[in-house]
Structures are given as structure tokens and as C-alpha cells.
Amino acid sequence: MGEVSILREASARPRARGAPECAAGATDAVALRLHSKLGAAAKSLLLSGSHSFGAIETLRSAAIDDATHALQRHEPQYSAARTVTPAQRTLFVAVGLGLTVCVAISPAVGGLVLTAFIAASYAANAVFRAWLFWVGSDEPSTQIDASEENASAADLPVYTVLVPLYREANVVAQLAAALRRLDYPPHLLDVKLVVEEDDDDTVAAALEASADGVFEVVAVPAGEPRTKPRACNYALQLARGDFLVIFDAEDRPEPDQLKKALHAFRRAPVNVACLQARLNFFNARECWLTRMFALDYALWFDFLLPGLDRLGIPMPLGGTSNHFRVEALRAIRGWDPFNVTEDADLGIRLARLGLRVRTLDSTTYEEATNALDNWLRQRTRWLKGYMQTWLVHMRDPRQLLRNAGLGGFLGFQLFVGGTVVAALLNPILWLVFVLSFFIDVPAVGFTGATHALSGSGLLLGNALFAYLAMLGPYRRGWLDLSPYALLVPFYWLLISAAAYRAAWQLARKPWYWEKTVHGLTRMADGAVP
Amino acid sequence: MSASAALAHWVILAVLLSVFAGVLYRRLRGAEYRRVRAAAFTVLALAQPAFAVPATAIRSILVAVAAYAIGSTAAQFVRRQDPRRIVLLGGSLAGAQLVHPVWGTLTTIVLPLALRHQVTATTSARTAGLYVSLLFIPALSSAALLYLSLAQHFDGVQWRGFVSPGQYAVLVAAAVLPATPLFIALARAPMKIHALSLAILCTLIVAMNVVGSCVAAQPLAEFAAALGALGVLLIAHWAVSATRDRHAALLMVASLALSWTAALMTAELAHA
Structure with a gap:
């Protein structure tokens, strides 16, 4: 031993x-x-x-x-332990100063050029998503048929299931029930409930849930940064399986997901190191916020990620239900514990190392947060993580270009960078649009042209974002959610608020993991649509 | 019109006709018509009087393209409501509004309503969602056109005058005439989805032709030209049989002949 x-x-x-x-x-x-x-x-x-x-x-x-x-x-070049390199800092300062000087010298021209750039960036992000949607909507089904499933059942390998838990004692019982529903031989399941050793309540709940020996409790030594990737890296060293999947505490994976993933791995080339299952919410219809969140997820996981998959663009993974070949995961040293969207970063890192991430046609239902403050914390972390991921992989743009190719490079800019930039630019465009409507003073940069440009950018961007969100629920038949997509411009303002909060937090507490509270839903457990 | 403008006009017309002919030919070949027959039917569909008149040619082609696109995407949409089909149908309806705001708007209102029983959403909330997503692009297009017409004085329809009651009867008859073979063929076809979509489109086109020629002194052949394209769509949906090609030829020839007849008998009125 x-x-x-x-x-x-x-x-x-x-x-x-x-x-x-x-x-x-x-x-x-x-x-x-x-x-x-x-x-x-x-x-x-x-x-x-x-x-x-x-x-x-x-x-x-x-x-x-x-x-x-x-x-x-x-591999320090891939670690977010350092947020911004000196070269990046110099570049940002130079660009900021340059723009300020341009606007100061000629407010009318500077303002116009800046507005045009902002509007074009915003619209480009929307158009890129529309393209991904179009490509992703043609994704062929990867449903496996029963005969194939049975044929492969004879030689099933050990499958490790990692479930990192922190201050989540209240959902452990439901989690255990969901894990017991997994259609996989129990003796071949290596389920690890990964807890922080000083999180007494969760440790107790996890030990109680694993009393029958089905689950194993892994206690992670206390320390900083106290992040999910750090806990996962620790547990990864103990994994017994050839394949591994990450679930969150509130997850309800479809019971056949492991078999589907296994089948997909067996059919895929060996360079496919990871499969991303689809995510959505079992409490999607609980309130306005959960409906908007469900629209967001439906678009993201049912169309945009399959679009990235088909185009071979690096895919930022989505938090949970990521299935890995353990060997590949260990070879790239697991997750970055300093990145608060370690999943997104890992997807990009895999692509840079010549490994592929594909999408898996199986859904894990999660709990959508129904409280605005909780939602804001979660979204702040995600956007901060996207900022970290972009900064890490843009330390050496030429190397990224070589690794990912031109399409991958541009896709990374638009999908990872664009998500953050669109959220940050959205309120600026609204502000320019509203102010230039009332103030037509070239001396401060507001003219009819800036009004027209910002208006066009907003109209095109918001119309496309709303339309895509409207079409997002089609794959799962949740058409009753589509009309709520008309409210997407308001939802985007919330996302923008989270983006500014994320930028502030990135500067002050880059590794701080803002905890999302689960178990707040009033909808019955397992009320999967 | 200057010589260069006229040249540009004819070049645009030739390009539009060639591309559209390619689309129709491909559709017919996809429906397993032999090369020569597919080419012949394409020619019959496009040898419309409206395309020979410089003043109306480009807009007529655009109307024909829009009608063909709506008919084609509507049939696909009703067969299965997936996002791509919704985008295509919504986009076609919005395109029709740009080509002709009144006709496009009418089609946007009438067609989805008429197809409501064919849509497979299970609850009223889901049906509402389906319609919201289907009508989103056309609604935006309407809003944009409204804004353009109010703020930029863009006018998609030119109202030029009225005709006398006697002329009115002739124009109504002439407007209905080119569509008669299509209506007969549609009536004989099993009432499948594509037939319903085409019937609605044909009706709207005839209605627009009547209103346009009677109220706005618009050349009658302008809208009738779209019927040829819809004829191609109809015969492309027919099942392969021993008599299919013969019936298709009959339909296309009759439709074209009546189109020319109507155009010639109202030429004088249209110029009045």
C-alpha cells in the first residue's frame, strides 16, 4: 500500500x-x-x-x-495565484491613459470613437452568441440506446464521484438520495463527500449519510485559499476510479448519467478528456429570478456549449457534472485552487494542452437560487472567475494563439472575455444612450451620433440576447418560460451589477470564494420538470 | 433613369433572378424532378410579366422570394417546432415586412393564427411562449419600420389614387385569375400543413393584388409574380407518381398563361 x-x-x-x-x-x-x-x-x-x-x-x-x-x-503560467502580471498592468494603465487623453483632447471625436468601440464590442458578443446558438442548435443527439448500454455494462470501471461540501449540512440528505439513485453498480462507485475538516455540521451530516459505507467522507485540512478546487485536488489524490465526476451538493443528476458518460468516453477519441453534462434547475418556476436563471442556463448549456463543442473552440466548464478521465486530470495537475471558476479555467487549460472537452446529452438538475443577494454573490464569483481565467490565459497571447489556433483564440476572447466585457459595458451604453438623448453637447462628447451609436448597439445587443434567451428553453420543451425572456434587459442590468462587484472584488480579494447558500427553495425535492 | 442606373438595375435584376432560379431548381431537384423538368418548371415560375417591367421587377422578385421563404419555412415549422425553424419563419415574416410592410404585417398576423391548430405545444402557457418567440423578430421589424416611417419619413407603400367601380370589377377578376390553378391544386391536395400555409399565402397575395391595383393603382402583375414561386413549392411537396410531372406542368403552364393574360388585360388600366 x-x-x-x-x-x-x-x-x-x-x-x-x-x-x-x-x-x-x-x-x-x-x-x-x-x-x-x-x-x-x-x-x-x-x-x-x-x-x-x-x-x-x-x-x-x-x-x-x-x-x-x-x-x-x-506551471505558474496557468495559476491565478498572481492575478495580473506586471506587463498586463502596464498595458491596462497605458490603454486607460490613452483613452483619457484622446477624450480630453477631442471629446466629440474621442467620445464618438469610444462609443462606437463599446457598441461594436457589445453587439459583437451578441452576434457571436447568435452564431454559436445556430451551430449548437444543430447538435446531433448523443442518446445511447439500451442495447449498447447493456453491452458495455459487463466491463464497467470504477467511477469516482466527488461532491465537495462546505456549510451544506442541510442538503446532505437530499444529496445522498440523489446519489443513491445513480444507475451504476454500487461496488464500482467511489463516492467521496469532500468536507472541510473544521466544518463540524457538514462533517457530521456527511458521516451520518455515509453510515452504511456507501459513501466515503474525505476531510480536507483547513487552510487557504478555502476553495472548492483545493478540496477537489485533495480528493483527486484519493480517487480510485478511471473516470471521475464532480457534483455539487444540491445536484440531482439523471440516474443514467454515469453510464452515458462512460459510453461517450468509449466512443470518443482518447484526447477527449472531459465531458460536460447539461445543467438546469428543478425549481426553475419558483419565482422571476429562478425563471430568468433557467433561461440563462438553458441557452448556455443546451445551445452555446454544444456550439463551442462543434466548432472546436475552448469550452469553459460549468461547475458541476464534469466527467473526466482521471489520468488526464492528474496529468494536468487538477484544478487551479486560486481560480474561483476553476472549472472554466480547466476547460481552457485542457484545450491549450491539446485535450478536448465535449458536451454530454444528460442533465443534472440543480437548485436555482431564489434570493437576489444569494444570486448576486454567486454571479459575482462566476464573473470574477471569468476575469481571472481571461487574465491567466492572456498572459502570453501568442502562446494561447499557438495552442488554441485562431478560431479558438478568437472564440476565447468573445466567449470568456466577451461575457465579462458585455456585462461591464451594458450599463455604460445605457448611460451614454440616455445622457446623449438629453444632452447634445459635443464639448462633453455627447452628440446625436453617440446617441444613435449607443442606441443601435443596445438595440441589436439586447434584442439578440432576449431572442436567444427566448429560444433557449426549446430543447427541453420549457416554452412557458420563453415570454420571460422579454425581461432580459433588466436581468442583464443585474448581471452588470455583479460584474462591477466582481471587478472590485478581483482587485481586493481575488481568491475569496463567496459562498452560495443552497437549500433555500420551497419547491419539493425532486420536482424535476 | 440614366444609362448607368439602368445598367445597374438590370444587373441587380439578373443576379436576383439567377439566384432565385437556382433556389427553385434546387428545391425541385430535391423533390426528385428530373433535370430538364426542374429547369423547365423554374423557367415557367420566373417568366412572369412583372419581371419584364423595369419599374416593378425588383420589388416583384423580392415579394416572390419572401412568399417562397415564408411558405417553405412555415411548412417546416409546423412539421416540427425547433429553434432553427422558428428563427427561419420569424426571419421570413420580418423580411416580408421589409419588402412590403402591409402585406408582410398581414401575413405575420394571419399565418401564425391560421396555423395555431397545427402547433404542438401542450399547454396554453407553452403555446404563448411559442408565439412570443415566433413573433419576436417580426414585431421588432414592425417597430423598426414604424420608427423609420415616423422619424425618417420612410414609406414602403405608395398610395397613388383610386380607380372607377367598373375598372374595379375587372381588376378583382384579373387579380384572382392567375391564382386559380393554384387554388384548384391546393383544394385537391390533402389538407396537409404545407397546403394550408400555401393557401393562406396565396389568399394574401391575391388580396394584396386586389387592394394594390384598385386602391393604389399598383401594377396588377406585381404580386401575381409570387404565385409562380409558390407553385414550385406546391409541386415540390407532391408525392412521386406516374402523373405527377404531367400535373405539375399543367399547373405551372396554366398559372403562367393566366398571369400574362391578367397582366395584358389590365395593362391599360394599370397605366391609367
């Missing part, structure tokens, strides 16, 4: 708070020797909740250090 295996067993039972610290003088070698000599007895000793060996602590320290710093240490 190797170090990781001992660590695996040791981590299965978190050390109780206040338990005795490491036994003095114990080493990795001693622990390993103990185990090899004594076998099960050593295992029992090692797993004892009231004792803690220095060797195990050493192993855990090494593992958590690896989970936190491996990427930063070995």
Missing part, C-alpha cells in the same frame, strides 16, 4: 477537533512499515479517531500542499 492509499484511509475519517496532535518521532516510513507488517491491525490503528500519527499528518500536509500549490509551483 502506497502513501496515497494510507492517506486515503486516514482521510476517510476526519480527526475530531481537539484530538491529540501527532505522535512525536513518527515518520512516513514508520507508518508504511507498520502497515506492511501488521496489515489490518495497522489500518485499524491508523483509522482510530482518537489517535493521530505524525506520519499521517505529514502525508496529509504533503497532500494538501500539493493540492494547493502543485499547479502554481510547476
Whole structure:
């Protein structure tokens, strides 16, 4: 049994708070020797909740250090531990100064050019999404038929399921029920509930849920940054499966998702390292916010990501229900613990390393947040993560161009960068449009032309965004949500608020993981449409 | 019109006709008509009097293209309501408004309503969603046209005068005449979706022709030209049979002959 295996067993039972610290003088070698000599007895000793060996602590320290710093240490160019490089900072300052000087010298011309640029960027993002939608809407179905499924059932591999949990004791029972519904032989499932060791309530709930031994509880040593990717990296070292999937605490995956993913992996070329399942919400119709969120997700996962897939453009992964080949995931050193959308970053990193991400025709239903403050926190984190991801991968644009090709490079700018830029520009365009309607003073840059330009950009952009959102629910037949897409311009203002909050947070607390509270829905569990 | 303007006009006309002919030919070949017959039917569909009159040719082609696009996308849409078909039908309806605001708007209102029983949404909320997404682009197009006509004085329809009651009867008869073979063929066809869509489009085109020629002194052949394209769409939907080609030829020839007859018998009135 190797170090990781001992660590695996040791981590299965978190050390109780206040338990005795490491036994003095114990080493990795001693622990390993103990185990090899004594076998099960050593295992029992090692797993004892009231004792803690220095060797195990050493192993855990090494593992958590690896989970936190491996990427930063070995491939710093991909780590968001540093937010902005000196070269990027210089470039941003230069562009900002240049624009200010241009507008100051000639407000009318400068204002017009700037407005034209902003309107064009906004509209370009909308047009690009429309194109992705069109391409994605032609996606052939990847449903597998039962005969193929049965044929492959004989040689199913071990499948690891990672579920990172933090302050989510209230949803563990529902999570356990959803995981038990997975259509996969239990003895081949390696389900790990990944908890923070000092999160007592969640640890207790996870241990209770795993009392029958179906799930394994992995306690992640406390430390910074306290992020989901850090916990996942730690648990990845303990994964026994050939394939691995990440689920969130509130997830309700379709029961056959693992088999579908496995089948898709087997049919796909070996460079397909990851499959992204579709996401949507079981409480989509709970309130206005959840409806808008569901429209957003339907468009994103049912059309835009399949569009990226078909075009071979790097695909930012979407948080949960990402299925991986474990070997590939380990080879690229897992997730970036300093990136708050580690999933999006990972998708881009996979593409840069010549690996592909495909979409999987299976849905995981999640809980859409029904409270505005909770939504704002979640969206802030996502947009901050997109900012981090863009900054990380644009440290060396030429290298990105070489890795991803021209189409991939432009797609990355428009899809990852464009998402942030469109959210930031939206209120500026509204402001210019409204102000230039009332004020026609070239001296401050507001003219009829700026009004027309900003109006055209807004009209084209918002009309396209609304129309795409309207068509988003078609694939799952949720047409009753379509009329709500007329309210997309208001929803976009909320997204813009989150974007500015994200920019502020990026400057002050780049790795801070704003927690989204789950379990707030009043809709019955499992009320999947 | 200067020589260069006239040349540009004819070049545009030739390009539009060639592209549209290619579309019709491809559609007929897709329906398993042999090359020569597909080409012949295409020629019959496009040998319309309106295309020979410089003043009306380009707009007539655009009307014919719009009618063909709406008919084609409407049939696809009713067969299955997926996002691409919704975008295509919505876009076709919006395009029709740009070509002719009154006809386009009428079609936008009438066609989706007439097809409501063919739409497969299960609840009223879902049906509402379907209509909202279908009519979104045409509604935006209407709003844009309204804005252009109010703020920029853009006028899509030229109202030029009225005709006398005697002439009115002749014009109504002449407007209905070219559509008669199509209506007979549609009446004999099983009432499938595409037939319903085409029947609605033909009716609207005839109505526009009547109103246009009687109220706005618009050349009668202008709208009738679209009937040839709709004829191609109709025969392309016919199932392959021993008599199909013969019936198709009969329909296309009769429609064209009546179109020319109507144009000639009202030529004097139209110029009045």
C-alpha cells in the first residue's frame, strides 16, 4: 500500500477537533512499515479517531500542499495565484491613459470613437452568441440506446464521484438520495463527500449519510485559499476510479448519467478528456429570478456549449457534472485552487494542452437560487472567475494563439472575455444612450451620433440576447418560460451589477470564494420538470 | 433613369433572378424532378410579366422570394417546432415586412393564427411562449419600420389614387385569375400543413393584388409574380407518381398563361 492509499484511509475519517496532535518521532516510513507488517491491525490503528500519527499528518500536509500549490509551483503560467502580471498592468494603465487623453483632447471625436468601440464590442458578443446558438442548435443527439448500454455494462470501471461540501449540512440528505439513485453498480462507485475538516455540521451530516459505507467522507485540512478546487485536488489524490465526476451538493443528476458518460468516453477519441453534462434547475418556476436563471442556463448549456463543442473552440466548464478521465486530470495537475471558476479555467487549460472537452446529452438538475443577494454573490464569483481565467490565459497571447489556433483564440476572447466585457459595458451604453438623448453637447462628447451609436448597439445587443434567451428553453420543451425572456434587459442590468462587484472584488480579494447558500427553495425535492 | 442606373438595375435584376432560379431548381431537384423538368418548371415560375417591367421587377422578385421563404419555412415549422425553424419563419415574416410592410404585417398576423391548430405545444402557457418567440423578430421589424416611417419619413407603400367601380370589377377578376390553378391544386391536395400555409399565402397575395391595383393603382402583375414561386413549392411537396410531372406542368403552364393574360388585360388600366 502506497502513501496515497494510507492517506486515503486516514482521510476517510476526519480527526475530531481537539484530538491529540501527532505522535512525536513518527515518520512516513514508520507508518508504511507498520502497515506492511501488521496489515489490518495497522489500518485499524491508523483509522482510530482518537489517535493521530505524525506520519499521517505529514502525508496529509504533503497532500494538501500539493493540492494547493502543485499547479502554481510547476506551471505558474496557468495559476491565478498572481492575478495580473506586471506587463498586463502596464498595458491596462497605458490603454486607460490613452483613452483619457484622446477624450480630453477631442471629446466629440474621442467620445464618438469610444462609443462606437463599446457598441461594436457589445453587439459583437451578441452576434457571436447568435452564431454559436445556430451551430449548437444543430447538435446531433448523443442518446445511447439500451442495447449498447447493456453491452458495455459487463466491463464497467470504477467511477469516482466527488461532491465537495462546505456549510451544506442541510442538503446532505437530499444529496445522498440523489446519489443513491445513480444507475451504476454500487461496488464500482467511489463516492467521496469532500468536507472541510473544521466544518463540524457538514462533517457530521456527511458521516451520518455515509453510515452504511456507501459513501466515503474525505476531510480536507483547513487552510487557504478555502476553495472548492483545493478540496477537489485533495480528493483527486484519493480517487480510485478511471473516470471521475464532480457534483455539487444540491445536484440531482439523471440516474443514467454515469453510464452515458462512460459510453461517450468509449466512443470518443482518447484526447477527449472531459465531458460536460447539461445543467438546469428543478425549481426553475419558483419565482422571476429562478425563471430568468433557467433561461440563462438553458441557452448556455443546451445551445452555446454544444456550439463551442462543434466548432472546436475552448469550452469553459460549468461547475458541476464534469466527467473526466482521471489520468488526464492528474496529468494536468487538477484544478487551479486560486481560480474561483476553476472549472472554466480547466476547460481552457485542457484545450491549450491539446485535450478536448465535449458536451454530454444528460442533465443534472440543480437548485436555482431564489434570493437576489444569494444570486448576486454567486454571479459575482462566476464573473470574477471569468476575469481571472481571461487574465491567466492572456498572459502570453501568442502562446494561447499557438495552442488554441485562431478560431479558438478568437472564440476565447468573445466567449470568456466577451461575457465579462458585455456585462461591464451594458450599463455604460445605457448611460451614454440616455445622457446623449438629453444632452447634445459635443464639448462633453455627447452628440446625436453617440446617441444613435449607443442606441443601435443596445438595440441589436439586447434584442439578440432576449431572442436567444427566448429560444433557449426549446430543447427541453420549457416554452412557458420563453415570454420571460422579454425581461432580459433588466436581468442583464443585474448581471452588470455583479460584474462591477466582481471587478472590485478581483482587485481586493481575488481568491475569496463567496459562498452560495443552497437549500433555500420551497419547491419539493425532486420536482424535476 | 440614366444609362448607368439602368445598367445597374438590370444587373441587380439578373443576379436576383439567377439566384432565385437556382433556389427553385434546387428545391425541385430535391423533390426528385428530373433535370430538364426542374429547369423547365423554374423557367415557367420566373417568366412572369412583372419581371419584364423595369419599374416593378425588383420589388416583384423580392415579394416572390419572401412568399417562397415564408411558405417553405412555415411548412417546416409546423412539421416540427425547433429553434432553427422558428428563427427561419420569424426571419421570413420580418423580411416580408421589409419588402412590403402591409402585406408582410398581414401575413405575420394571419399565418401564425391560421396555423395555431397545427402547433404542438401542450399547454396554453407553452403555446404563448411559442408565439412570443415566433413573433419576436417580426414585431421588432414592425417597430423598426414604424420608427423609420415616423422619424425618417420612410414609406414602403405608395398610395397613388383610386380607380372607377367598373375598372374595379375587372381588376378583382384579373387579380384572382392567375391564382386559380393554384387554388384548384391546393383544394385537391390533402389538407396537409404545407397546403394550408400555401393557401393562406396565396389568399394574401391575391388580396394584396386586389387592394394594390384598385386602391393604389399598383401594377396588377406585381404580386401575381409570387404565385409562380409558390407553385414550385406546391409541386415540390407532391408525392412521386406516374402523373405527377404531367400535373405539375399543367399547373405551372396554366398559372403562367393566366398571369400574362391578367397582366395584358389590365395593362391599360394599370397605366391609367
